[in-house]
Structures are given as structure tokens and as C-alpha cells.
Amino acid sequence: MTRQPRRYAVSLHLVGGQTEQVHFSTLDQFQQWYQGLVNAPSQGGFINVPLSELDGEYLVVRPDAVTGLRVEPQFASLDDT
Numbered sequence: 001m002t003r004q005p006r007r008y009a010v011s012l013h014l015v016g017g018q019t020e021q022v023h024f025s026t027l028d029q030f031q032q033w034y035q036g037l038v039n040a041p042s043q044g045g046f047i048n049v050p051l052s053e054l055d056g057e058y059l060v061v062r063p064d065a066v067t068g069l070r071v072e073p074q075f076a077s078l079d080d081t
Helices: 027-039
Strands: 007-014 019-024 047-050 058-061 066-074
Touching: 007 027, 019 027, 019 047, 027 047, 027 066
Parallel strands: none
Antiparallel strands: 007 019, 007 066, 047 058
């Protein structure tokens, strides 16, 4: 029996060396957001990055500012992180 991740932690590596960690409840939610990142216009456009699992809390970045991503499944409970 395979374990199901509780959520996915995504580390955004940004231009200038900043790193922001955000969480997605499912891999499908991440993939939908990632498609928006890949398909965003490169000239002057912005994308919303959900900062938490609460609605309405976002980080706004330019797609060109994202230099790398790390996706990590998390299996532990919230109390263990």
C-alpha cells in the first residue's frame, strides 16, 4: 500500500537568491498553477502564488523571476513540521 502525501511543499527560487516556500493540497493543484506559470506572458505579466491553503493570500511575482522550483511531497502531520 502506497502512502498518500498530505500536501506538497514547493520551494520557489527567485532572481536575487530569495526562496519562498508555498504549499499545495494536491499534485493536481500544483500542476494547474504551474501551467499558469509556464504559459504566462513574459513581458510585464504577473502570476499569483498562493502562500497558504487559505483563500486570498498570494505572493505576486513575474514569471521571469522564477529561476527554479523544488516539489517535495510531505507525509507527516502538521504538528511534525
